[in-house]
Amino acid sequence: MSDKRKWNFYLIISCIMVVFLLLIAIFGPALAPHRLTDSITIYQYGKKEMAFPPLRPFTYKEFPLGTDKWGYDILTLLLYGAKYTVFTAMGIAILRLLLGLCIGLWTGISKKKINTWQAVENSLSYVPSFLIIFFILWPISFYYNIKPILLILIFVIIASLIGFPTVAGTIREKTRQVYQASFVESAITTGSSKWKIIKNHIIPHIKEDIVILFVLEIVTAITIMGQLALFNVFIGGTQVEFDPVLYHSITKEWAGLVGQARDFIWRDQFVLFIPLLFLLYATISFQLLAFGLKKFFDKQYKRSRWI
Template structure:
């Protein structure tokens, strides 16, 4: 039994089910706020720590953190899925075509200096430079802002996916079964469809899962710079940055000042965010183990 893959699938399935149906069992509504109360000589003021009434506690405005996590999960989960799928669809198709029809690389063919320079810039910095001017108090709706960020992340990630798929396709193109199919008259599109692509399916699936992990990591890096999925609400006096969608990386980013006070405000969304990434990481490792075992060649006497 592949315990790593099973653990990853269980974690991911739980998170998906929680995002779809969790609001039906949530103890509090997203817009319900705990009020200041005085009882038994004790004054109770938000943020409230985890308790029976508020399992994950509340933020400083009295809103239930569990309700916020459930509401924001759709943006964290489905935007990451959408970006990864689009990257794989477009980048994978481009990589297949370049790898099969392109010319082999030679030692003299080097990338232009400008490309080397751009590769030295972290991706999240490029995305931040594009998004920072439009993400603060935007006029557009939260879904529209999430779509804009998804388009930017997709466009920036396509070359990387295409490059990876090109290298894998170029290797398969030189295999004997592809050469044999070509020698008996099979056309290039038939070879791609019947011979090359079927041998890429496992790699595509693993790469898709790895892309989700990468995108979730980018969400977290952008959140440190106050760029949240769905847009950022900027408050004045004192300056404060809030996620408009309550997506998980945004909740982490806006709560990092609570590291030494009211730790649950930071650690609860951070735990959900890290566990979700861990689930996909385990799936990736589990798939690699599964395919390595499935396709392992055992010598026989």
């Protein structure tokens, strides 16, 4: 009885964190205290006061998280960029999972040899996916005539096509384990089609793994966005200034805000670390959710296996 009363704090906390993250992504621009084009304007006792960026956090109530080097409110940048960070990562995870499910289920129940497909999986596993994505996106990330939404769509498609073979391999192994079970063999002998076997037997037995895999793919997508940002490839496009050379994220997605502020590691570190904390928050939220879901599903399995 005591086991049933145990709370899954990982799942509870992560669900709260993820819901909060989704709310920020949906309502961020409406909650932002300033517009993206607004820069420093400080009033003290009804009079305008001179202030020089970057402003430190909690110094002025108008800029609770401070400003960047150019006087733009960091909180506003984060709230505007949240949707691009969260929904881009989720879009990649969804597309990877759909493609991985189709290929993984098909190869998992196929009796034919799939050496060619496994060779594709193995070859992609030896090369970091972000390197391939980087060399594809680098030539087009700095073209101002390409709309940010189109650049995001290109990134989602490329990241999904490069990453889904790994998902397909995981799904294939799970499918093979279920396909070799006695109840599936019984269904085959009674004349059930492959589609019915997949729908009625395989998917119900691997649905928990699919959910966890989806959450982990979100983490992977955010990680790739962070890696690309270190090389000035920002999701949605990179704006370049010369003399001196500076890189700016057009969409203000969180990885881009970290990448464009990495020069502040030696001075005014808050310009770098505040976006970095938000990016880590997003990563940890989904990582904890995956861990909490695994504990929840394991507990459900332990309860139901005696029925």
